[in-house]
Amino acid sequence: MFKTALRALALTLAATGAAHAADGSTLTYSLTPVLIGDFNLDSGGKASGTWMTADFAYTKALDAQRQVGLSFGAGRQNWSFDHPTAWGGKTPFETLHRFNLALNYQYASADGWIYNVAPGVSYAGESQAKTSDSLSYGATAFAAKMLQPGLLLGVGVSAWTGLDDASVFPFVVVNWQINENWHLGNPLASGPAGPAGLELSYKVNPKFELGVGGTWRSFEHRLAQKNAVAAGGRVEQNSVPVFVRAGYQFSREFALDLHVGAAMAGEIIIDNAQGQEISKEKHDAMPFAAISVSGRF
Numbered sequence: 001m002f003k004t005a006l007r008a009l010a011l012t013l014a015a016t017g018a019a020h021a022a023d024g025s026t027l028t029y030s031l032t033p034v035l036i037g038d039f040n041l042d043s044g045g046k047a048s049g050t051w052m053t054a055d056f057a058y059t060k061a062l063d064a065q066r067q068v069g070l071s072f073g074a075g076r077q078n079w080s081f082d083h084p085t086a087w088g089g090k091t092p093f094e095t096l097h098r099f100n101l102a103l104n105y106q107y108a109s110a111d112g113w114i115y116n117v118a119p120g121v122s123y124a125g126e127s128q129a130k131t132s133d134s135l136s137y138g139a140t141a142f143a144a145k146m147l148q149p150g151l152l153l154g155v156g157v158s159a160w161t162g163l164d165d166a167s168v169f170p171f172v173v174v175n176w177q178i179n180e181n182w183h184l185g186n187p188l189a190s191g192p193a194g195p196a197g198l199e200l201s202y203k204v205n206p207k208f209e210l211g212v213g214g215t216w217r218s219f220e221h222r223l224a225q226k227n228a229v230a231a232g233g234r235v236e237q238n239s240v241p242v243f244v245r246a247g248y249q250f251s252r253e254f255a256l257d258l259h260v261g262a263a264m265a266g267e268i269i270i271d272n273a274q275g276q277e278i279s280k281e282k283h284d285a286m287p288f289a290a291i292s293v294s295g296r297f
Helices: 007-016
Strands: 025-040 046-061 066-082 095-108 113-126 135-148 151-160 167-177 182-185 197-203 208-215 217-222 234-251 254-271 277-283 286-296
Touching: 095 217, 113 151, 135 167, 197 234, 234 286
Parallel strands: 113 217
Antiparallel strands: 025 046, 025 286, 046 066, 066 095, 095 113, 113 135, 135 151, 151 167, 167 182, 182 197, 197 208, 208 234, 217 234, 234 254, 254 277, 254 286
8 A cells, every 4th residue: 555655756756847738738757667586484485576666747737836747557467486484384475455545635835845645546465356355545745845856754644444444654855856866755656665754865876876765665465265375364564674776767658667676674564354463474584676668648
């Protein structure tokens, strides 16, 4: 749900540095395949996987101060487990799906404040999970101020129903162009680590950029009715991804970003259909590599 919650943040940071089309509209896209290398589970066994995410967003400037937006995202995680002792050798989950839809409204005041609210809905479930039990609803709101040219700071909160329990997630908004080359801000939403953290980047030249950063990432999915470990239950995956990034901006419409890193402090929590925790399995650093293709029109 955090990716849906922070989509409004990604739209805002993009909008602060991008020109709109003649009619005041912008369409952005990103496609990101992710390879997850083998990593060991604490109780024994190992796991690996592949991800694919796709995100699209449309923003329309109503006037000099107001804009509206609509974003849609889809993701698929394919997991493979080898003799996972924590679950008696059974595969805890295999293919996880996610679909996000969010609306966005933003107002920029004359004194430099930006106010943003974005309600949304998310589907997150294993293949053949019950649809009605895989939906969550929520909204994100934040306020940020342009303290000086090149420095935007703010705070926000995201509240979501969750698949079992409601959750509230505070976050910070950072977009600081330190000088011509150095920048500190929230990472790319299209990347495998997500935008809930910070990245320090250096612009080698107008098209080539290097970055290093870290984030907090959490996913939850409803499990299938025929899941071998917790039928109709819930799986939660938490980690702290750290990464290095190399990006090249070929044009406004086409950019490539390569991420390489590892998700630290990882854990997999599984609840049964009654919402009771039945297992919490920690794991070693989870290596990942991803290529993001993105652009705007």
